[in-house]
Amino acid sequence: MDEWTPRVAVTPPAFCKSQSLKTELLGHFPNAVFNEKDRYLSGSALVDFLTNADAALIGRDPINTELISSLPKLRMISKYGVGLDNLDPEAISRAGIELRVTSGTNRRSVAELALGFMIGL
Secondary structure, eight states: OOOOOOOEEEOOHHHHHOHHHHHHHHHHOTTOEEOOSSSOOOHHHHHHHHTTOSEEEESSOOBOHHHHHTOTTOOEEEEOSSOOTTBOHHHHHHTTOEEEOOTTTTHHHHHHHHHHHHHHO
């Protein structure tokens, strides 16, 4: 019998346009589905896209109490990109959904930019 593989729904257009990122993710999660609309999703479009997902890789899509209550199957949310202003961490936690973020991934770029600005002064 085959091992169960979670269904991952990927919403960020930048991720979905990258063939290398898609290929790598599909290597780990062959049931992954990708947002092909070339825009961020919200409201009923986001609910429809995430309905059957066990996990979601999201970008700037708004994740709030109303959305979470419409997605009883969702068990994990992973944030792609920086900033958490589009998320409601308390609502995510109350629903028993695990939230993963990649904090600090842009720290080198920010440090280089700041150093460049200082040199430019």
